[in-house]
Amino acid sequence: MRAAICLAMAFAAAYGQGLDPGALLRPPTDTWPTYNGDYSGRRFSPLKQINTENAGSLTLAWVYPAHNGTIKSTPLEVNGILYFTVPDNVWALDARTGRQIWHYHYQSNGGDHIGHRGVAMYGDWLYFTTPDCHLVSLHAKDGSVRWNIELADVKLGYFSTMAPLVIRNHVIAGVSGDVTDIPGFLDSIDPETGKQQWRWYTRPNSGEPGSETWPKEGDAMSHGGGMTWMTGTYDPDLNLLYWGIGNPNPVLAGSGRLGENLYTCSIVALNPDTGKLAWHFQPSPHDVHDWDAVQTPVVFDAEFHGARRKLLAQASRNGYFFVLDRTNGKNLLTKAFTETNWSSGIDALGRPVAKAAKDPTPDGSLVEPGSDGATNWMSPSFNPLTGLFYVSARRIFSEFYLTAEGKPEGWGGRDRNIWANSVLEAIDYQTGEIRWRHELGRGEGVAGIMTTAGGVLFTADNSGNMMVLDAANGRTLWHAAAGGRMENCPMSYELDGRQYVVMAAGDMLFAWASPEKH
Amino acid sequence: MSFCRYLLAAACAAAFCQAADHPSKEALDRGQKLFIQSCGFCHGNDATGSRAPDLVRSPSVNHDENGNAIGPIIRSGRPDKGMPGFPLSDAQIADIAAFLQSRVLAALNSNSVGGDYPLQKLLTGNAAAGKAFFEGAGGCTGCHSVTGDLSGIGRKFQPINLQSRILYPGGARSTVTVTPASGKQMSGILVMIDEFNVALRDDSGWYHSWPRNQVQAKVNDPLDGHRKLLYVYTDANIHDLFAYLEGLK
Numbered sequence: 001m002r003a004a005i006c007l008a009m010a011f012a013a014a015y016g017q018g019l020d021p022g023a024l025l026r027p028p029t030d031t032w033p034t035y036n037g038d039y040s041g042r043r044f045s046p047l048k049q050i051n052t053e054n055a056g057s058l059t060l061a062w063v064y065p066a067h068n069g070t071i072k073s074t075p076l077e078v079n080g081i082l083y084f085t086v087p088d089n090v091w092a093l094d095a096r097t098g099r100q101i102w103h104y105h106y107q108s109n110g111g112d113h114i115g116h117r118g119v120a121m122y123g124d125w126l127y128f129t130t131p132d133c134h135l136v137s138l139h140a141k142d143g144s145v146r147w148n149i150e151l152a153d154v155k156l157g158y159f160s161t162m163a164p165l166v167i168r169n170h171v172i173a174g175v176s177g178d179v180t181d182i183p184g185f186l187d188s189i190d191p192e193t194g195k196q197q198w199r200w201y202t203r204p205n206s207g208e209p210g211s212e213t214w215p216k217e218g219d220a221m222s223h224g225g226g227m228t229w230m231t232g233t234y235d236p237d238l239n240l241l242y243w244g245i246g247n248p249n250p251v252l253a254g255s256g257r258l259g260e261n262l263y264t265c266s267i268v269a270l271n272p273d274t275g276k277l278a279w280h281f282q283p284s285p286h287d288v289h290d291w292d293a294v295q296t297p298v299v300f301d302a303e304f305h306g307a308r309r310k311l312l313a314q315a316s317r318n319g320y321f322f323v324l325d326r327t328n329g330k331n332l333l334t335k336a337f338t339e340t341n342w343s344s345g346i347d348a349l350g351r352p353v354a355k356a357a358k359d360p361t362p363d364g365s366l367v368e369p370g371s372d373g374a375t376n377w378m379s380p381s382f383n384p385l386t387g388l389f390y391v392s393a394r395r396i397f398s399e400f401y402l403t404a405e406g407k408p409e410g411w412g413g414r415d416r417n418i419w420a421n422s423v424l425e426a427i428d429y430q431t432g433e434i435r436w437r438h439e440l441g442r443g444e445g446v447a448g449i450m451t452t453a454g455g456v457l458f459t460a461d462n463s464g465n466m467m468v469l470d471a472a473n474g475r476t477l478w479h480a481a482a483g484g485r486m487e488n489c490p491m492s493y494e495l496d497g498r499q500y501v502v503m504a505a506g507d508m509l510f511a512w513a514s515p516e517k518h
Numbered sequence: 519m520s521f522c523r524y525l526l527a528a529a530c531a532a533a534f535c536q537a538a539d540h541p542s543k544e545a546l547d548r549g550q551k552l553f554i555q556s557c558g559f560c561h562g563n564d565a566t567g568s569r570a571p572d573l574v575r576s577p578s579v580n581h582d583e584n585g586n587a588i589g590p591i592i593r594s595g596r597p598d599k600g601m602p603g604f605p606l607s608d609a610q611i612a613d614i615a616a617f618l619q620s621r622v623l624a625a626l627n628s629n630s631v632g633g634d635y636p637l638q639k640l641l642t643g644n645a646a647a648g649k650a651f652f653e654g655a656g657g658c659t660g661c662h663s664v665t666g667d668l669s670g671i672g673r674k675f676q677p678i679n680l681q682s683r684i685l686y687p688g689g690a691r692s693t694v695t696v697t698p699a700s701g702k703q704m705s706g707i708l709v710m711i712d713e714f715n716v717a718l719r720d721d722s723g724w725y726h727s728w729p730r731n732q733v734q735a736k737v738n739d740p741l742d743g744h745r746k747l748l749y750v751y752t753d754a755n756i757h758d759l760f761a762y763l764e765g766l767k
Contacts (some may be wrong), residue, residue, distance in 0.1 A: 156577060180625070219571065357753065362639040363641075366748070366753060399682065403631065407562075409572075410627075411628045414628075441712055461713060479713070
């Protein structure tokens with residue numbers, strides 16, 4: 001105990017109002033120190049002040065109208081300060097009041113401003129990715145810039161939207177791309193200096209294992225895509241970093257890249273100290289539908305058919321729910337979690353087998369789900385108390401066209417959305433059965449999910465209603481029309497004995513809490 | 519992965535093509551001819567690579583503005599890689615640069631499936647089989663008639679838009695009948711319905727809304743048949759149906 005106090009005092013001296021690195025290893029209560037709240041990616045808060053009994057009386061604590069484009073980020077909360085982003089912009093707010101402490105604007109040199117997921121924190125420092133694919137380190141005190149490095153060349157089509165992940169003294173940063181045929185990678189950056197510690201390309205080098213999944217001749221593998229769009233997860237005991245990898249390029253035209261195209265559309269495990277690959281599992285071999293596998297690879301330990309296992313689960317964009325043994329990547333369960341029409345079955349490795357007839361064609365091929373996916377970047381949640389995995393799912397029919405003639409470049413095709421609706425699903429992780437569904441309305445839902453020890457689930461429907469559901473059965477306990485569509489993921493923290501839940505609607509941030517006692 | 523297809527294409531096109539400020543067709547033609555003469559043998563006539571690299575994916579080309587990056591390479595060659603130099607003028611280099619930028623743009627726009635999508639790519643079905651589906655298994659005649667609402671439908675829409683509309687047309691609004699626990703039943707055009715509220719616009723144009731838990735709301739969606747068919751169609755059905763309806767001029 002004394003040692004712990006000494007350590008805490010030493011830390012306070014070293015970091016001021018910054019982040020205690022130990023917070024990253026604890027369940028998120030008074031602190032939400034990383035994109036998913038903790039390394040597991042469960043989006044499970046142990047807080048229970050807001051619970052199934054009282055959720056109906058949830059009330060507004062504050063609103064922050066950022067009015068700077070749609071908020072798609074998850075705020076961090078550290079020592080009473082919230083940090084959130086939209087492309088090119090970071091804010092620090094008082095987590096008690098929503099009052100702005102500082103606002104940082106980055107002058108980007110072009111790049112894609114499609115969305116932004118948030119910052120990472122290490123000590124007193126924030127890490128912010130930019131549309132022109134830089135990584136900027138800011139002082140959390142005032143938003144002043146310490147350093148700014150280029151991750152990749154924006155002129156080649158790179159950009160970055162993701163919230164980096166801090167593991168010890170590694171800032172793990174990923175990159176995005178879309179229409180150009182560029183290789184994806186993951187960088188580990190020194191948090192103090194901005195120097196690269198390692199880079200892992202999401203494709204093998206020529207001659208390495210996995211390179212046989214690409215054509216031998218030509219440049220398909222070195223220009224094969226595989227972006228690292230989203231924040232990964234981490235198991236401190238195994239010291240393995242888990243990351244979902246993006247789709248191959250050219251996106252819809254596979255003729256120039258025959259083979260399974262590793263490690264695109266894969267879940268990979270890396271050593272965070274070296275960037276060395278430990279294992280991989282590929283939800284969509286040789287994808288031609290833009291079904292990346294970047295959805296959160298959620299880490300939890302639980303019973304699986306009678307034995308306690310170290311598990312990793314992903315509800316993947318292709319419509320399938322996967323459970324893996326995260327020590328070695330072996331598949332334990334594969335089951336469709338929504339309607340799909342593109343697979344003829346599951347192979348011996350647990351991968352869905354694609355029907356060739358559902359590849360894009362010049363005259364159109366009707367596929368479910370569409371390229372926007374059976375789910376996408378919005379956070380799923382695993383609640384250890386209910387044993388359920390929650391995902392924001394969509395039923396999307398889309399007509400896929402192949403436009404490529406000659407050597408495919410870029411997308412080489414596109415789909416046209418025909419019809420969509422959305423449903424929140426609670427999946428039994430041991431069987432893949434859907435325990436309950438809660439319809440969210442027409443269109444494609446993009447709201448994330450958080451569950452808590454209070455037995456409640458936070459999300460939003462497609463009509464602009466923020467909602468609390470009973471995590472056990474999906475019953476609605478509370479809702480509020482917040483004046484915009486929710487496109488971020490909920491987070492929660494406790495301050496002064498009060499639990500707050502923060503969710504965005506459009507360009508405004510809302511904090512909800514139980515009524516104050518005056 | 520894309521969050522938003524059209525925005526993304528537009529943003530990228532803007533980011534990548536600052537240099538290619540609408541070169542004239544003449545410049546592009548000259549550039550293409552020059553490229554095929556001087557470069558095509560190794561880089562491929564469409565610049566997508568052959569024995570030498572794909573230039574659509576080349577960092578030098580992606581950084582180039584009017585030949586400033588590729589000019590020195592063209593003139594000096596890359597002797598270490600077996601590329602000879604070509605003594606071209608500034609104007610010729612600029613034309614080649616314009617052609618290469620047009621190739622980059624073509625790659626960026628390869629995700630375009632707009633209204634100008636070519637009919638001949640879509641017209642693979644059998645019109646007679648389409649007619650049989652329309653009148654039989656598809657159940658289309660339950661709502662439609664080729665001499666009535668669909669008369670001349672092949673003239674009214676661009677081909678790819680017609681195909682999309684066959685699958686799921688926009689525009690047809692649902693209607694709703696709302697029955698309160700006590701009081702008057704009301705019908706109208708459905709404005710919104712979610713888990714909590716329902717709203718309609720009545721015949722006189724007035725808006726009304728109710729909490730769902732206090733009324734019965736019965737929605738009539740005229741497009742329900744289209745949605746159900748999405749689970750029934752084979753791709754051949756779709757192409758046949760398209761061939762049939764596209765032919766109704």
